[in-house]
Amino acid sequence: MSVNIENLGQLERKITLTFAKADYEKIRAARLQKLARTVKMAGFRPGKVPMKMVEAQYGLQVDFESQFDHASNLFSKVAQEQQLKIAGQPRLEPKGDLTADPVVYDAMFEVFPEVKIGDLAAAEITKYTTEVNDDEINKTLEILRKQRVHYHPRGEAGPHGDGGGSLVAATGDQVTVDFIGKLDGVEFEGGKAENFAFVLGEGRMLPEFEAAALGLKAGESKTFPLAFPADYHGKDVAGKTAEFTIVMKKVEWPHLPEVNDDFAKSLGVAEGVDKMREEIKKNLSREVARRTQTLLKSQVMESLTKLCELDLPKSLVAQEQERLVAQARQDLQARGIPNAKDAPIPPDLFTPQAEQRVKLGLILNELVKTQDLAAKPEQIKAEIEEQAASYEDPKEVTRWYYSDPKRLADVEGLVLENNVVTYVTGLAKITEKAVSFEELSKM
Structure with missing residues (x-):
């Protein structure tokens, strides 16, 4: 040979x-x-x-x-x-x-390319910090209360009162209505319902519909025009004005549970309100750590792709394109799209994303190899324990991770990326910026 x-x-x-x-x-x-x-x-x-x-x-x-x-x-x-x-x-x-x-x-x-690592000291990265204070804990409690809202008929006395004595529908109330809509005097498909319930102010219905329901008492009715938006999902009525008649069947006011020991127990915290607030703070702190790390990682990865030079193997890009196509088909299947597994999805749609992923993967491999940034067993263990801490049975979650090599590999990849983030931020120009939890949530 x-x-x-x-x-x-x-x-x-x-x-x-x-x-x-x-x-x-x-x-x-x-x-x-x-x-x-x-x-x-x-x-x-x-x-x-x-x-x-x-x-x-x-x-x-x-x-x-x-x-x-x-x-x-x-x-x-x-x-x-x-x-x-x-x-x-x-x-x-x-x-x-x-x-x-x-x-x-x-x-x-x-063959694999030579990866030229640029001057990482030139990277400019913002490190966000967020304080978890009593205001954030109170906001979370309010969300938890709203998730456990229940409704009582207006005007009927009960263990939680009668809703203030008013019988008319107000924002926040749950109303049950019959309605019928007509275009040029003719009923249209989807324009009629009986005992239809929704909460006023949640934006589930079109504004004109909600406005018509506001102020009605049980037994009252109203006829009104409703203009469907031009981009309305129902093509037969999009851009047209229909005449609707609604009949109010039931008006119920919302009752939110009080923040007390019983409420804490309903959340699985038997020790009471103080312990519940402590647990909420821990969970919020974990969420802050996760979000700030994600933002930091995103900036680090962006800096690496800008500062490092390499040629991309076409074969690896093609493989990544095919993987993204397969993933897209799986997403379509999950949404119930017919024949999704055979959907004609051109690989070229994913070229920029595939090139970015391949480039970043090669850069990370080079840094891990040259800077000894591979995930160590103790780091993987610590990451799993951190993720498991928010569950009711952390030991069971830990066993769940270690019982599957793929799950373990996912955690290993996460730790490896965190090691790269730590390395790069140790060289880059870091600017710290304090933001509220709400601001952080929107980033």
């Missing part, structure tokens, strides 16, 4: 593999013998077809398969001997006739 390596471009290479037919003859003979045991031909029982007939019908196919496999093995051996860093899968192509001796194959492939 002789080997010739050609440089076809910045990353493209070609190896010409030349070998004698005798080199794979044993493989070929074994394939034919295996095939002969199962091949079916008219007039012969399975396994009794003469080898000459098997050879005549399948010889060229077996020749190609045997040659290709032998060429693949040779390529792997040459790549290892030459210490080639292969990016993606090689493309093997035969040169000449299948019956030629010696056999010649061209193997086209790409």
Whole structure:
């Protein structure tokens, strides 16, 4: 066997593999013998077809398969001997006739690029800080109260009162209505309902509909015009004005639970209000740490892609495009889109995203290798314990992570990225900026 390596471009290479037919003859003979045991031909029982007939019908196919496999093995051996860093899968192509001796194959492939790490001290990064104070805890409690809201009929006395004595529908009330809509005096599809419930002020209904319901008492009705927006999802009524009549069936006012020990118990905190506030603060602090780290990581990754130079292997970009296409099809399937698995999604749609991911992945690999930033077992353990701490049974969550190599690999990747963030921020120009929890949530 002789080997010739050609440089076809910045990353493209070609190896010409030349070998004698005798080199794979044993493989070929074994394939034919295996095939002969199962091949079916008219007039012969399975396994009794003469080898000459098997050879005549399948010889060229077996020749190609045997040659290709032998060429693949040779390529792997040459790549290892030459210490080639292969990016993606090689493309093997035969040169000449299948019956030629010696056999010649061209193997086209790409090598990994040289990654030039730029001056990381030139990176400018903002580090956000957020204080979790009593105001943030109170806002969270208010959200928790609203999540546990229940409704009582207006005007009816009960353990929580009568809603202030008023019988008319107000913002925040849950109302139940019958309604019917007509276009030019004719009912339209989707324009009629009975015992339809919604909460005033949540924006679930069009503004004119909510405005008509406000101020009505149970038993009262109102007829009003309603102009559908031009971009309304119902194409038959989009941009048109309908006449609606609503009949108020029920008006219920909202009751929010008080923040007391019973409320704490309903949240699974048996120790009472003080412990509940303490747990909320811990959870908010974890959320702050997660969000600020995400913002920091995003800036670090953006800086790395700007400051580092490298050529992108086309094969890796193509693989990433295909992965993103598969992911898009899975998302469509999850949404119930018919025939989503066969959706014609052009890979070119994902070219910028694929190039960005491949570039960043190669940069991270280089930093991890040269700066010893690989995730250590104790770091992985600490990250899992941190994530598990917010659950009711942290030990069970920890076991869940360690029971699946893929889950463990996901955590390892997260720790690795955090190590890179720590390394880069240690060199970059850092500006600290304090923001509120609300501001942080919107970033």
